[in-house]
Amino acid sequence: MKHKPVLETELKLRIPATGPYRPLLEALGFREAISAQTETSVLWDRDGQLRAAGSALRTRTYAGHAWLTWKGPKVPDPILKIRPERETEIADAAALEAILRALGFEPVMRMEKVRAVWAREELEACLDETPFGSYLELEGEPQAIRAAMEGLGLAPDRAEPRSYPELYRANGMGGLPGKDSPA
DSSP: OOSOOSEEEEEEEEESOSTTHHHHHHHTTOEEEEEEEEEEEEEEESTTHHHHTTOEEEEEEETTEEEEEEEOOOBOOSSOEEEEEEEEEESOHHHHHHHHHHTTOEEEEEEEEEEEEEEETTEEEEEEEETTEEEEEEEEOHHHHHHHHHHTTOOGGGBOOSOHHHHHHHTTOOOOTTOSSOO
């Protein structure tokens, strides 16, 4: 997507493997924007304040770039994950980490997955391989997400309401040394 709205709307779906979905995405008009590669994300918090507020602060490195992302509290929806989001690319990840630490933030969770990004004009699709399974994320307008889900033959019962941090915690992963409770 060329311009991300302030309110992120996405749907995460459990899939058996990512490979079969590549040709299906292509048949629906998606083109591979970024081939599969490792994405590393670190969640930051200050005394649990962000987590308590339902927010998150994340640094992410992927495809030779780094970003800082803030995500606000979730907006209730029966199937879609909707929440405010602000993101900016950063030039120097080490400098940003030093700034975050100087402001009292500490890393509380580290996550890795292999992600391929597919896109078409109104929608982005991410094929994710995690240590605990494969997922397809669709991000864009709700109608476009639902139409793509149907076009891919995926039923609503495949929706995964939990975020990746919640899934990492549920699978006993993502903690950092010296941290007793990852965010």
